[in-house]
Amino acid sequence: MHAELDFIFHAGWKTLGEDDLEHMANFNQIYHDNKDAFLQTPQHGGREQQHFNIPKLHARHHFPDNIHWLGAPYNYSTEISECCHIEIAKKVYKATNPKDYMQQMLLWLTRQEKIYLRGILLQWQLQNWSHNFDADQQFDMFLPQVDEEQDVVLDAERESSSTLSLIQAKQIIPVTRSKAQTKANETSHAVATWPHYSHQ
Numbered sequence: 001m002h003a004e005l006d007f008i009f010h011a012g013w014k015t016l017g018e019d020d021l022e023h024m025a026n027f028n029q030i031y032h033d034n035k036d037a038f039l040q041t042p043q044h045g046g047r048e049q050q051h052f053n054i055p056k057l058h059a060r061h062h063f064p065d066n067i068h069w070l071g072a073p074y075n076y077s078t079e080i081s082e083c084c085h086i087e088i089a090k091k092v093y094k095a096t097n098p099k100d101y102m103q104q105m106l107l108w109l110t111r112q113e114k115i116y117l118r119g120i121l122l123q124w125q126l127q128n129w130s131h132n133f134d135a136d137q138q139f140d141m142f143l144p145q146v147d148e149e150q151d152v153v154l155d156a157e158r159e160s161s162s163t164l165s166l167i168q169a170k171q172i173i174p175v176t177r178s179k180a181q182t183k184a185n186e187t188s189h190a191v192a193t194w195p196h197y198s199h200q
Helices: 002-011 018-034 036-040 055-070 084-094 101-142 161-168
Strands: 172-175 190-193
Touching (some): 002 018, 018 055, 084 101
Antiparallel strands (some): 172 190
């Protein structure tokens, strides 16, 4: 049993040298020399059989050659991607219906990736916005000069609730025109986003 555990732990190492491969071959040989003890000891559960013709046990003989050819088993183990199985398969399948679930799963994963990347972009822009604000002020000279501003009257019936809530939260600012540019009975207002310039 110790030889079996030693073989398993050696196979999980990220790097293996020639001495390690020799030890693995020795552990494998010790295990096969003493594996009949499992047949002689009753009441260990599982299906009873009188042989050890099991593919996984046979594959152990080829481990040293495969390691020479492909590298350490850690690099091509399915356990590496096992942690992603819940996030990429199980949860995604629950978000779909049984009809054409493969196409729905791929579409759902694509959308989630785009949302994630968009979030990273927005976070990066918010971090850089405060640094670039001073540099953006040099373009203020190109804005039209307004001598006198008139008060903005927002009509709640005409404005959408989302626009009003953004104005109240000061995420967008109302922009007005001078009285000289407006007619006597005309109420004029426009909404501009803040900041005026896109940061690229």
